[in-house]
Amino acid sequence: MSAATPRYRAFPALRPGDPVTVVAPASPFDRASFEAGLEVIGRRYRAHYDPGLLTRHRYLAGSDARRLDELRRGLADTGSRALFCARGGYGMMRLLAGLEDTTLAAKPVVGFSDIVALHQLLQRRGLVSIHGPVLTQLGRLDASAATRLFELLESTAPAAALTGTETYVEGTAEGPLLGGNLAVLTRLLGTPYLAPLEGAVLLLEDVGERPYRLDRMWTHLALAGVFRQVRGIVLGEFIGCEEKSADFSSAEVLRELAADTGLPCAAGFPLGHGERNEAVPLGTRVRLDAGSRRLTFLESAAR
Amino acid sequence: MSAATPRYRAFPALRPGDPVTVVAPASPFDRASFEAGLEVIGRRYRAHYDPGLLTRHRYLAGSDARRLDELRRGLADTGSRALFCARGGYGMMRLLAGLEDTTLAAKPVVGFSDIVALHQLLQRRGLVSIHGPVLTQLGRLDASAATRLFELLESTAPAAALTGTETYVEGTAEGPLLGGNLAVLTRLLGTPYLAPLEGAVLLLEDVGERPYRLDRMWTHLALAGVFRQVRGIVLGEFIGCEEKSADFSSAEVLRELAADTGLPCAAGFPLGHGERNEAVPLGTRVRLDAGSRRLTFLESAAR
Numbered sequence: 001m002s003a004a005t006p007r008y009r010a011f012p013a014l015r016p017g018d019p020v021t022v023v024a025p026a027s028p029f030d031r032a033s034f035e036a037g038l039e040v041i042g043r044r045y046r047a048h049y050d051p052g053l054l055t056r057h058r059y060l061a062g063s064d065a066r067r068l069d070e071l072r073r074g075l076a077d078t079g080s081r082a083l084f085c086a087r088g089g090y091g092m093m094r095l096l097a098g099l100e101d102t103t104l105a106a107k108p109v110v111g112f113s114d115i116v117a118l119h120q121l122l123q124r125r126g127l128v129s130i131h132g133p134v135l136t137q138l139g140r141l142d143a144s145a146a147t148r149l150f151e152l153l154e155s156t157a158p159a160a161a162l163t164g165t166e167t168y169v170e171g172t173a174e175g176p177l178l179g180g181n182l183a184v185l186t187r188l189l190g191t192p193y194l195a196p197l198e199g200a201v202l203l204l205e206d207v208g209e210r211p212y213r214l215d216r217m218w219t220h221l222a223l224a225g226v227f228r229q230v231r232g233i234v235l236g237e238f239i240g241c242e243e244k245s246a247d248f249s250s251a252e253v254l255r256e257l258a259a260d261t262g263l264p265c266a267a268g269f270p271l272g273h274g275e276r277n278e279a280v281p282l283g284t285r286v287r288l289d290a291g292s293r294r295l296t297f298l299e300s301a302a303r
Numbered sequence: 304m305s306a307a308t309p310r311y312r313a314f315p316a317l318r319p320g321d322p323v324t325v326v327a328p329a330s331p332f333d334r335a336s337f338e339a340g341l342e343v344i345g346r347r348y349r350a351h352y353d354p355g356l357l358t359r360h361r362y363l364a365g366s367d368a369r370r371l372d373e374l375r376r377g378l379a380d381t382g383s384r385a386l387f388c389a390r391g392g393y394g395m396m397r398l399l400a401g402l403e404d405t406t407l408a409a410k411p412v413v414g415f416s417d418i419v420a421l422h423q424l425l426q427r428r429g430l431v432s433i434h435g436p437v438l439t440q441l442g443r444l445d446a447s448a449a450t451r452l453f454e455l456l457e458s459t460a461p462a463a464a465l466t467g468t469e470t471y472v473e474g475t476a477e478g479p480l481l482g483g484n485l486a487v488l489t490r491l492l493g494t495p496y497l498a499p500l501e502g503a504v505l506l507l508e509d510v511g512e513r514p515y516r517l518d519r520m521w522t523h524l525a526l527a528g529v530f531r532q533v534r535g536i537v538l539g540e541f542i543g544c545e546e547k548s549a550d551f552s553s554a555e556v557l558r559e560l561a562a563d564t565g566l567p568c569a570a571g572f573p574l575g576h577g578e579r580n581e582a583v584p585l586g587t588r589v590r591l592d593a594g595s596r597r598l599t600f601l602e603s604a605a606r
């Protein structure tokens with residue numbers, strides 16, 4: 001890792017019984033998924049939330065003012081040890097400008113998909129955060145998803161390695177793991193809200209994007225110079241990204257796009273919008289061995 | 304208009320019978336639409352094309368190499384007086400890096416949607432170009448679409464004013480008309496390939512984007528600072544952008560987003576992916592009177 005690559009600060013390890021906060025900065029959700037997820041979290045920690053998070057305004061979990069206020073309080077509150085996001089969807093980026101002066105207590109934020117816009121704030125401030133299940137997912141994922149998540153939050157040892165299913169470009173890369181949802185990341189290109197990607201191992205996943213749209217988003221990253229900055233690419237799952245009655249797959253398209261970068265790249269890691277969403281720590285150093293499709297975690301997320 | 308706002312050079316006026324070129328830098332299309340459009344153009348000009356443009360590679364009208372070679376030759380050829388794009392779709396942005404050193408003969412490029420990525424190259428070089436129907440659209444649009452297009456290409460008088468259907472934010476603005484498809488424009492944010500928007504009257508239209516996606520793209524423009532640069536907003540049609548069984552419309556979402564900018568904004572101008580696609584000259588000075596929903600053209604596209 002070059003001297004220029006920033007280091008990210010681990011968060012204080014959680015302990016069972018710790019108070020944690022649930023927030024909903026993006027899209028609304030149904031109460032049943034919320035309560036199912038709350039029960040999973042509640043078995044391990046004491047979860048608090050503002051009942052206002054169950055409101056709905058169009059495709060948002062309440063107004064920008066409500067979500068921003070809830071999020072600012074959640075991020076600053078030193079009495080809570082972690083912030084769990086209820087759902088992704090859309091809406092987090094609408095709050096980014098309102099978070100520039102916000103205080104961040106030393107605690108992890110947990111979420112993925114639209115929540116990747118929030119992770120950028122944490123990484124811009126030099127902090128590790130957790131790319132992992134949103135609360136409303138926890139009730140339907142295998143119990144091992146929560147087990148891995150809790151371990152990441154509580155252990156001062158690096159997370160267990162993950163294995164993908166395909167090698168797209170052979171090679172190895174080492175650097176902080178950054179990124180997440182392709183659509184959300186690319187929607188921050190050209191703004192001040194994307195964390196610097198220099199030296200990173202870039203994580204990408206997405207859902208419900210047709211192949212030409214994956215191509216367009218990937219090409220956006222390319223034209224913005226991102227593939228000259230990062231060292232390797234880890235692809236999670238791309239769910240519901242096939243074109244009806246096409247004679248090509250989204251995997252073929254992604255494999256070609258990856259080859260064009262020349263960067264080590266392996267695909268099919270068990271995270272994203274599918275049946276599994278293994279938690280991974282953003283900002284910690286990882287080693288990608290694309291040939292053996294193996295992602296090794298070199299640092300703990302918690303301290 | 305401030306001294307800092309660039310001026311764009313008009314192209315030499317076409318005359319009936321002039322040689323023109325058809326290119327396909329983006330997605331493939333069916334032969335029937337192509338021939339129908341060719342017939343419309345052929346009644347006015349002598350249209351040439353490379354039969355290779357009828358090839359198909361996934362969602363592209365042939366390989367990048369084919370499309371790039373065709374486009375470079377078409378842009379440089381001084382024997383042809385205009386370049387008509389066969390279709391939009393997706394693929395133009397894949398060619399942008401290969402066009403940086405390309406020679407541009409003095410001639411208009413005609414197209415919209417994905418072709419807006421090509422218009423950026425023209426406007427970056429200080430040239431006027433035509434946001435108007437792609438060739439494969441011409442056979443199904445009302446004949447008046449071609450009439451207006453030919454007039455723009457041939458007349459040294461400013462185009463006839465256009466009228467929208469809704470005032471979103473009252474006020475007037477004057478500046479060069481720039482922009483086009485919202486998705487395509489926002490996919491160039493943070494890259495060197497977007498033409499500067501400072502002082503512009505910004506044109507936006509789109510097709511097949513759910514309201515939250517319109518919000519996301521618009522918010523991308525906002526976070527990238529575009530609404531601090533432009534002076535007014537002209538909205539064309541937003542076709543197929545409604546959410547199934549939603550209690551809100553895409554128009555409501557756009558109206559709120561426009562209000563947040565505080566910029567003069569009128570909507571429902573007859574251009575985009577709908578039944579009408581009136582040609583407008585990008586780069587020429589226009590005056591938007593949002594209160595009367597009127598867009599006046601102050602300069603001719605041709606000289």
